[in-house]
Amino acid sequence: MSYVLLRHRDIPDINTLNVYKKNGGFEAFKKVVTKMKPGEVTDTVKASGLRGRGGAGFPTGVKWSFIDNKIWPHYVVANADESEPGTFKDREIMESNPFQFLEGVAIASYAVGANAAYVYLRGEFWQVAKFLDEKIAEMEEAGYLGEKLFGTDYSLHIYTHLGAGAYICGEETAMLESIEGKRGMPRIRPPFPAVYGLYGKPTVVNNVETLTNLPMILANGADWYKNMGTPDSAGVKVFSLSGRIRKPGNYELPFGTTFRQLIYEHGGGVLDGRPVKAIMPAGASSSFIVADEKVLDMQMDYATVRTLGADLGSASVIVIDDTVSIDWIINKTIHFFKHESCGKCTPCREGTYWMMHLIEDIRDDKHSTANVDLLLNVARQMQNKCLCPLGEFSTMAVVTGIERFPQDFKESNKQVLTEPA
């Protein structure tokens, strides 16, 4: 099967305008602008079953249909913040197949009536932003961006905006604040961005991978897309595979591919041939999945992963083998969230601070039941009390780690719990 998103692996030099054009590039955008009404584009995307790839899996066309048509102008923001530990797919897409991504931004913009779109990249993607700026300039020169496109009244400009090192800016309302030149702290919702977004105007925020699907969906039709994947999770997904795996990397596969296929067929199996102990399917924000032979044969789609007590999220699959102790893992995730908490609300700010001290105590030879119970208690108390999902994310690995791997938190076991080599 040929690639839908990582098409640079099939087509060399697709990052040049000419090669992209020769392979059908910009035809979908031209078609929608010259032949389709914005509502028809939204309907096609709805019918395709495309769901957001940034983590929440919200149906893309449905999100677009919430945009408030009584307030203008409208904006589109492409979420290229990609900061969830274990996620590195958007970077490959932008670096290697940039025009398909930008065409996706353009199609989304037309569908919601935006004449300006911003690509928000994490600050570390400094070189990627420079590269995209060049590609945007080439598109302007070739008449794919700018005023009165394809002889119609539709105009569109795309701009890049660099963040500066803050995971929270991946949260869409924090991102909007950041573009507005403020600290990246989440807004209280509602109102949602579709009504009150960038500069207080209706705004659609979509992930890079979500947007990169659009040119192919509009070119080949909703049914073509829907026929891939599973009924609940249509299409293909780029799985970022990392951790204790022989061949870490991005794998574009249809939803419904099993964990076993990803880990063994594509990823070459676990380092040193060890068994899989746990899987974190959504980066550091994951709940742990306890791996066994049955679980390995489960399908990776939104609904099935939920039956395992976890979420597929951005499908950043971190593989953990039996040489790694779960208390060591959550020490890492807690430090991450402590560092990235924006400090706006008390449960998250204080909770991540306490969790950090408790896990450090536990790791400092004090695997006492009291400490472990207290840690679990703090994490549970934070749940449902935080202003944005980051606070909640910080508790997922803690709660499920202690509940599902209690032996890794017992003093008697600690000598066999080594750090990975």
Added chain:
Amino acid sequence: MSLAKKYPKEVKQILAKYPPEHKRSAVMPLLYLAQREGGYITKEAMQDIADTLEISVTDVGAVVGFYTLYHDKKEGKYRMQVCTDLPCALRGADQFMETLCANLGIKVGETTPDGLITLEAVTCLAACDKAPMFQIQSAEGIEYHEDMTVDKTMELIETLKKANVEVK
């Protein structure tokens, strides 16, 4: 000298990205521009940006303080930011960092005596399949170095050292 005088073309380009009534949006790109001088942002630069955007210097300072890639103090010429986050650590990033510290004779957060390298531990840089890895932040921007070994890193540091002596 003000940014507008020193980089007239860049400042104009940056301001053109945002609606004129929302020019505050330009604060982040202007801060990057200011950071080109010596790799950190001075009080004067913050005031200059505040004046350009018609916001208070406190607002500019809050942005500098919030985001980890802005610096208000001079450190090493090159900030070597090693990812020690979970996926990289599962592939040996902690040991890589330890050996690097030993070789350079400094701890995480410290700067080599010649003022060349500041060693920092950072969270995921979206390169988890290419661990160990780090980025180097300097006045010129940010550069990724992936699939690294300690030997390769020490070679790179030697090259940076030589280049530094030459410009001096």
